[in-house]
Every structure is written in C-alpha cells, then in structure tokens.
Amino acid sequence: MKKKLIAVLVFCFWIQALTAVLSGADQPNGMETSTPLIMGEKLTIRSQVLNEERILLVHLPRGYRESKRKFPVLYLLDGEFFFQQATAAVRFLSECGYLGPLWNRNYLVPQLIVVGIVNVDRNHDYTPTHRETIGSARFPTSGGAAKFLKFFETELIPFIDYRYRTHPYRIISGWSLGGLFTIHAFLNKPDLFDAYIAVSPSMWWDKQLPVNQAEALIKKGKINTKPLVVTLGSQEKGSSMEQSITRRLVPLLKNGPQKIPNFHFLEIEGENHFHT
Numbered sequence: 001m002k003k004k005l006i007a008v009l010v011f012c013f014w015i016q017a018l019t020a021v022l023s024g025a026d027q028p029n030g031m032e033t034s035t036p037l038i039m040g041e042k043l044t045i046r047s048q049v050l051n052e053e054r055i056l057l058v059h060l061p062r063g064y065r066e067s068k069r070k071f072p073v074l075y076l077l078d079g080e081f082f083f084q085q086a087t088a089a090v091r092f093l094s095e096c097g098y099l100g101p102l103w104n105r106n107y108l109v110p111q112l113i114v115v116g117i118v119n120v121d122r123n124h125d126y127t128p129t130h131r132e133t134i135g136s137a138r139f140p141t142s143g144g145a146a147k148f149l150k151f152f153e154t155e156l157i158p159f160i161d162y163r164y165r166t167h168p169y170r171i172i173s174g175w176s177l178g179g180l181f182t183i184h185a186f187l188n189k190p191d192l193f194d195a196y197i198a199v200s201p202s203m204w205w206d207k208q209l210p211v212n213q214a215e216a217l218i219k220k221g222k223i224n225t226k227p228l229v230v231t232l233g234s235q236e237k238g239s240s241m242e243q244s245i246t247r248r249l250v251p252l253l254k255n256g257p258q259k260i261p262n263f264h265f266l267e268i269e270g271e272n273h274f275h276t
Helices: 002-023 078-097 143-162 177-189 205-219 240-255
Strands: 041-047 054-057 073-077 114-116 166-175 195-201 228-234 263-268
Touching: 002 263, 041 143, 054 078, 073 078, 073 143, 078 114, 114 143, 114 205, 143 166, 143 177, 166 177, 177 195, 177 205, 228 240, 240 263
Parallel strands: 073 114, 073 166, 166 195, 195 228, 228 263
Antiparallel strands: 041 054, 054 114
C-alpha cells in the first residue's frame, strides 16, 4: 500500500512540475526569451526549363552583409537533407579549422555561399538516361539529368550570381544519385563548375554508363582535369557501387593514359552507403 501511495504522489508531483514548466510559471529571474537560430534563407524560383517551382536554401558566410567581398559558391544537391550539415562544416573549416595561428587566417577552406537545391524528383533529375528498372529497383521517371544541368547553366547559376556577390569559382557536391549527377556534370559540362565532390556516386547506373563515358573521353584526351573528389564507405565493398568505382573509375582516373592530377579518392573506414 505504501509503495502505491508513494508512486501516486511522485506521479502527481511530476505532473505539477511539468504543468509549471509548460505554463512558464516560476521561471528563474533573468531567464531570456528564445530567438530563432537563423542558418540562411529559403527562396522559391520558377524554372522555365523544368516547368516547375524549385526551393533553394541559401547560407551566406559570416560578415557577408558588412563586406564587399565576393564569395565562391557551393551548390549542394539533396539540399533538404544536407544543408544544415554542409553549412556547419563549411563554417567550421572556414572560421575555426585553421592550419596556422589564428592571426594568419590560413583556413582549410575559404568562406563559401552554400546553395542547397531541394528535390522534387531526384530519380528524374539526377539520372542521365531512362531505365524503367535496374535489378529490382524501379526508376519510372529517370532520365532528366541533361535538363537539370541546363537548369543549372541557364537559370540557377545566373540567378544566384545576380542576387548575391559571387566569385566565379563554383563547387558542386552530391551523394548517391546526386553523386552520379555530379559526375555527369564533370563529364558533360566541364566549364560550368570548378570543383566536384561525388559522395558514394551511383556509378553502376545503366551498366556503368558514366565510367564508360569517362573512358571514351580519356582515349580522346578530352577528360575534365579540374579537382574531383570521390568518396566511398568501406562497408560498401562487394556492392555494384564499389565495383564500378574502385575497380574501374579510380584506376582509370589515377593511372589511365590521361591522368587527372587533382583527382582524389577517399575510402571512409567503417561507414556504409548512408553514412558517407
């Protein structure tokens, strides 16, 4: 009986305390009211190329409003998933992750404008060819990468350049199918971006189409030689993803007849496809 009474009293006390907290009662003196944590702004643009509205998430570097500097731009695919992480990483590496003493301002990366592109249909936008099915997976809307790249070239980049103080140096980063699109841009529009980050890219797409395309460009001596970083999780070994990258793409770009001097491959130990 005593145990039941104690349990009831504890429960009543907990409810009373919770009610006080939720009602704002008995707040300590000097407690501040909360304010929003602002990481950037959300924009909507109308694309004539895609015939739809697209949402953009834009982060401006610290001090942007007070300066007249121009900043390089990182274009981030799957913006709704990676905008917060990418913004935090860029801010740390450009403001805290310095190589030398703080007064040298010798940071790992420059301050960047980050533009996250929110998806409408990633299976359509990121894939270069239409394939209804690949293995057990279905891709009924696939094959829109050329149009999506045109959207970048003729609408998105000009819009960002007009609205913000941008430096001509542009970076594109994508994961999985987004990495496939990043490689697609690397191979097909070498003048559009200045650096590429392909995270666990889906190089298996359409019987390793992007690897075959890279091989053909290398034979002609026309491969893009701008900086390209490709990553892969060590737990992806044995997958079609890993085989297309480590057995074909990496040897091709590192040791092929036309080497890419700024190509870097990083295998992330202990990580799978969703953690890279």
